[in-house]
Amino acid sequence: MLISLEISNFAIVNDLNIEWRDGMTAITGETGAGKSIAIDALSLCLGERADAGAIRPSADRAQIVAQFNIQQLPKAQQFLKEHMLNNDEHDCILRRVISRSGRSKSYINGVSVTASQLKELGEYLIAIHGQHAHQLLLKTEHQLHLIDAYAGHTHLQTAVKNQFQHYQQLQREYSTLLKEQQAKAAQQQLLEYQVAELDEFSLEADEFKQIEEEQYRLSHSQTIINTCQHELMSLYEQDGTTVLSQLQHSAQQFNSLTSVDSSLSNIAQLLEEAVVQVEEASREIRDYADQIDQDPLRLQEVEDRLSKIMDLSRKHHVRPEELYEHHQSLKAQLDNISSDNARIDILEQEIAQTLSAYQQAALALSDSRSQSAKKLQKLISASMDDLAMKHCKFAIELQPKPELRPNSEGFDAIEFLVSTNPGQPLQALAKVASGGELSRISLAIQVIIAEKVTTPTLIFDEVDVGISGPTASQVGKLLRKLGKSTQVICVTHLPQVACSGHQQFFVSKKVIKGETFTSMKPLEDAHRVDEIARLIGGESISETTRASAKELLAIQAA
Structure with a gap:
């Protein structure tokens, strides 16, 4: 207090x-x-x-x-x-x-x-009831608030509100995805064409670098072969003096001198190692030269694929070495659009399920309101007798309307009805009650609500x-x-x-x-x-x- x-x-x-x-x-x-x-x-x-x-x-x-x-x-x-x-x-x-x-x-x-x-x-x-409370009584949203205050079913109201908020959240996401889907429709067609074209070409990671090197090698194969043969002759196979024979001769000379001066042994050893290195290099040159294939058909294939890479790169406004990553990026964008479409289908199911849960919660709230409205109607009628309105009749008309658009208050339509004179039908408060009568009805409701609320x-x-x-x-x-x-x-x-x-x-x-x-x-x-x-x-x-x-x-x- x-x-x-x-x-x-x-x-x-x-x-x-x-x-x-x-x-x-x-x-x-x-x-x-x-x-x-x-x-x-x-x-x-x-x-x-x-x-x-x-x-x-x-x-x-x-x-x-x-x-x-x-x-x-x-x-x-x-x-x-x-x-x-x-x-x-x-x-x-x-x-x-x-x-x-x-x-x-x-x-x-x-x-x-x-x-x-x-x-x-x-x-x-504290609860404050102002002097204009009777004016609020004419508003249906306030009438519904009074029913809820008397019923005290906060848990049911919370359930309706939570389901409605979840429904709203899903609807917003659904609306956003639909707008994005419409905006991406043309983009999706272009992406599908681009990805299909690149899928068909099927460029591998780092393939451009590899095929560029292969093209260069194939186009210079004769030069490579000639160079290998010439150098192999000079190093190892030429009749007469070769690099290998000269190294062998020098190694023998310095080996013989080590008996005179042992400090020359290191030079002799280096020359012997050089002989081994030249022999090894010569074998590798011969093996490499044997493997060089002057294949004009393969060269044409490689050059055609390289040309296609260059064409596609220009078409997509990327450098050739970036074409593979660009392809993967386009595929990811297309996958995202496809996943958005799948999410839309899922959202439609979730919205339907949430709407059903909302309607069930709203129906439970409506049942509670209906029971409380009947009790409140009797209490208000009794209080009106005490407030010198003996010939007045009061009724609360509460009708569930599931067809109404979902909202946080449920789907009940409410109307406070009154008849102030015998023989007159029940009508809406605003049409019948005078200012004094409205004040008394409002006061009766406020007192009843106050007794109920803690x-x-x-x-x-x-x-x-x-x-x-x-x-x-x-x-x-x-x-x-x-x-x-x-x-x-x-x-x-x-x-x-x-x-x-x-x-x-x-x-x-x-x-x-x-x-x-x-x-x-x-x-x-x-x-x-x-x-x-x-x-x-x-x-x-x-x-x-x-x-x-x-x-x-x-x-x-x-």
């Missing part, structure tokens, strides 16, 4: 510190005094959008601090634990600071957080607009009854509702040296009687209005 609220330099509030109690608290005050300022400040402290215009003109920043007791709030405790914001106490302190620049800072238990985190935590702490603090900001007399008295009793199990804070202008509070605050304002100051203080005993008397009779308070106030306080508190 809310324990305290500190407001500094917010709107026309200079400095305000309010201690709150359990039960029902009524807030009253003069018109324009700022009865809802505390609610507005609290909304800001719970993560609502900050506005530099809310800062008091004479100040540089505004600050709101709210303290809550969360001892009985496991969801709030779990949130704090998950975000490492918990402390050893049962209290939770929220703080919001707004600077003149428009920037704001948010804190939970002294730790800096985002405004969205404040808002998420705030949902476990939010520890409920704030009703002038939700009693458009009602008076016995109806106002009944509204007060409803809120007081609600205050026995939940902390209720109600901003009101009706004496019957104000009397129902277990305690009451009075809001006033005064102008000092051209500046407006708002204050808010608790009323006790005689002061509360005077305030109720003012609400009954206006600014002129008489003994008669005081007596009426005392009587009303006694009746509403009974």
Whole structure:
């Protein structure tokens, strides 16, 4: 529950510190005094959008601090634990600071957080029902929200939302691939032609280098043979003097000299090794020359293939040595397009499966809504009797429409129907209900929802607009009854509702040296009687209005 609220330099509030109690608290005050300022400040402290215009003109920043007791709030405790914001106490302190620049800072238990985190935590702490709630009641999406809030089937809503998000994700991927497929259709035809042409040519890795070398060798085969034969004759086979015979002679000469000078043995050894090397080289030259094949047909084949490589390279705008890699790249691009086509087929199956799962989840949600709608319809009808609408009939028309386009809320179409006079058919709220009737229906729903939802603090900001007399008295009793199990804070202008509070605050304002100051203080005993008397009779308070106030306080508190 809310324990305290500190407001500094917010709107026309200079400095305000309010201690709150359990039960029902009524807030009253003069018109324009700022009865809802505390609610507005609290909304800001719970993560609502900050506005530099809310800062008091004479100040540089505004600050709101709210303290809550969360001892009985496991969801709030779990949130704090998950975000490492918990402390050893049962209290939770929220703080919001707004600077003149428009920037704001948010804190939970002294730790800096985002405004969205404040808002998420705030949902476990307070529910605010504003004075325009009855206008929201005319919107079908809000009507559906009320059914869900009463049903409390969050797990079913989450299942529908998750399936819808998965469905959306698959649809986006499917749409993207289809667009890409259309864009790649012409490219695919070109790739298929190019890859088929290169596949037919079937160039191997490094083949260009190998075939280029073979072509050069074949085209110079006669020169190679002539050179080999000439050099072989000089080295080894020529009659008379050869390189080999000269080396052998030199080796023998130096070998004979080693007996005279042993230091010449190294030279003799080198010459003997040279003899061996020349003999080995000669054998390899002879073997190589024997293998040289002057094959004009092979040369033609090689030159034709080399010419084809050059033609294909020019055609594909790559260098000859890059043609093989280019071929592999084109094949990879074509494979990717083919895999995209296969993914499209798979996606179509996945989308159908996900849509089926979504429809099953939405149907389960629809069944739960239908059951809750029947219960809520009876409760609202009973509350309408209490709110001086005895001849009114209320119904909730909920129709599953699986043919609707999938969305995160399911496929239910909803309509709140009412008949305000006997003999009249049920019709949509917007067509039948007056402003006062709409306010009462809205209030009845809010009270019922509040009893069902476990939010520890409920704030009703002038939700009693458009009602008076016995109806106002009944509204007060409803809120007081609600205050026995939940902390209720109600901003009101009706004496019957104000009397129902277990305690009451009075809001006033005064102008000092051209500046407006708002204050808010608790009323006790005689002061509360005077305030109720003012609400009954206006600014002129008489003994008669005081007596009426005392009587009303006694009746509403009974």
